Amino acid sequence: MECEKIKELILHYSEGDLNQSDKLGVEKHLKECKECNIYFEQSHKVWNLLDNWSAVEIKNDFLPRFWDRVITEDRKKGNVFDFFRNLRVNLISGGVGVIILILVVFLVNILVSHHENIVFTEEDRSDEELLIEFDRSITKETAESLEIYGPWSDEIEENKGG
Amino acid sequence: MQTFVSLSRTMESDIELMLRAKTGDDSAFTELMRRHYKGVVNYVYRFTNDRANSEDLAQEVFLRVYRSVKRYKPQAKFSTWLYKIATNLCITEVKSRNKEQSVSLDEMQEKAGELGDSKSEGPSDLTLRREIGTAIFEALKSLPERERVAIILCKYEDLPYEEVAEVIGCTIGAVKAYVHRGRMKLIEKLKTYL
Numbered sequence: 001m002e003c004e005k006i007k008e009l010i011l012h013y014s015e016g017d018l019n020q021s022d023k024l025g026v027e028k029h030l031k032e033c034k035e036c037n038i039y040f041e042q043s044h045k046v047w048n049l050l051d052n053w054s055a056v057e058i059k060n061d062f063l064p065r066f067w068d069r070v071i072t073e074d075r076k077k078g079n080v081f082d083f084f085r086n087l088r089v090n091l092i093s094g095g096v097g098v099i100i101l102i103l104v105v106f107l108v109n110i111l112v113s114h115h116e117n118i119v120f121t122e123e124d125r126s127d128e129e130l131l132i133e134f135d136r137s138i139t140k141e142t143a144e145s146l147e148i149y150g151p152w153s154d155e156i157e158e159n160k161g162g
Numbered sequence: 163m164q165t166f167v168s169l170s171r172t173m174e175s176d177i178e179l180m181l182r183a184k185t186g187d188d189s190a191f192t193e194l195m196r197r198h199y200k201g202v203v204n205y206v207y208r209f210t211n212d213r214a215n216s217e218d219l220a221q222e223v224f225l226r227v228y229r230s231v232k233r234y235k236p237q238a239k240f241s242t243w244l245y246k247i248a249t250n251l252c253i254t255e256v257k258s259r260n261k262e263q264s265v266s267l268d269e270m271q272e273k274a275g276e277l278g279d280s281k282s283e284g285p286s287d288l289t290l291r292r293e294i295g296t297a298i299f300e301a302l303k304s305l306p307e308r309e310r311v312a313i314i315l316c317k318y319e320d321l322p323y324e325e326v327a328e329v330i331g332c333t334i335g336a337v338k339a340y341v342h343r344g345r346m347k348l349i350e351k352l353k354t355y356l
Contacts, residue, residue, distance in 0.1 A: 011342040042349045045356045050317050050348075052291060053298045055204045056213050062199055063192055066221055070228065 003029075006036050010043055176240035183231050191231070195224055198241065201319055202248050208314045209252035210259070211299040219255060223248045242328045245321065249311055249329060294355055301351035309344035312337050 006029045012018050013026045030037050059065075174182075174190075176197065182190035202223050207216040226247050234243070302310050308330055315321045315329060316337075323334045330337065349356070 007346070008342065011338060011345065015338075039349070042356050043345055046345060046348045046352055047317070049294070049352060049355055050298060050313075052294045053208075054291075054295075055200075055318075056207045056216055058200050058203050059217060062217065062221070063195060066195065066224060067188075067192075069221060069225060073225070 003033060003036050006030070006033070007039055010036075010040050014044070177236045180231065180234050180240050181236065183228075184234055191228060194240065198244055199224070201241075202244065205245065205248055205314065205319055206252055208299075208302070208318055209310075210255060211296075211303075219251060220248075223251055226251070238328055239325060241321070242325050245315065245319070245325075245329045253307065297352060297355060301348050304351065305344050305347055308332070309340045309347070312340035313344045313348075316341055 006026060009018060009022060009026050013023060018026065030040055174193075176194060179190040179194050183194065199220060203216050203220040206219045206223070207213060210216065210219065223244070227244060302313065305313070311330055312326055315326045316323070321329070323337045327334045327337045330340075332340075
């Protein structure tokens, strides 16, 4: 048998998976071939070398830690799912809340504006008088300019009297 | 009577426990964890070489199993299913770590080096074991994923080839080939320690 074939069979040989003729063939080849014999030894050595990487020791509290984690995650998930489950109720109650808030703001605004104390200063009063005077003068001028169309007001008075 | 019940419970197979867990019996799941927790922690450790976070990841594995217990069908061995989940999680974790590259070489050596019983070993023995531990991890890490999984499951978890084949999703012959090829590569990579 060729060396490559032997190398492939070495694992099966170690596992005891080979039939009698293959087993004898491997054994014969290993006795004759130094390279394959070294490979066979190294294959075992490397497998045993892996044992030098020792295992980790576990902490004793792994069970309570696990169940705590389950409970914590359940709570988190519960909160999210509850929100979506009650989405319709949440939307309605949210909408009602917003409407109430708008109404309250509106009413407060009205009440506040009615109770506002407007303080007239002397300056405001003189401004107002000036505006009234201005308005009267405009009215007078308008009336005079309209006289060309006839004494409307007098005629009406006369008609009423007649 | 109580003794009989507890005795029969101890003899329950993993599948029976899973079926009980499926009905909401958390004590059955607790028993499964008692049986397999250490194995999963070490499996994760061989993959990540991170002693500190191995337990966290193992807990994550069991959390996934617990969350999917309702979907469990007793078609395969429980351990096969468990190691399949663990393998997927480990591969994802290793890939994300490779991207982040947050663990420095020194840090990895530090983590890998916590080998054996430091109280009973001299400083030189401990240093050598640390060195070998890191070398083994690096050698295994350099193997293709399937070879790595096959060797870790066969060597460290003592899983039979049939089960390893189910975890990887291949034939028994392929598992043997993965182990063989991996072993050949390990000889090359760990030559200095042979």
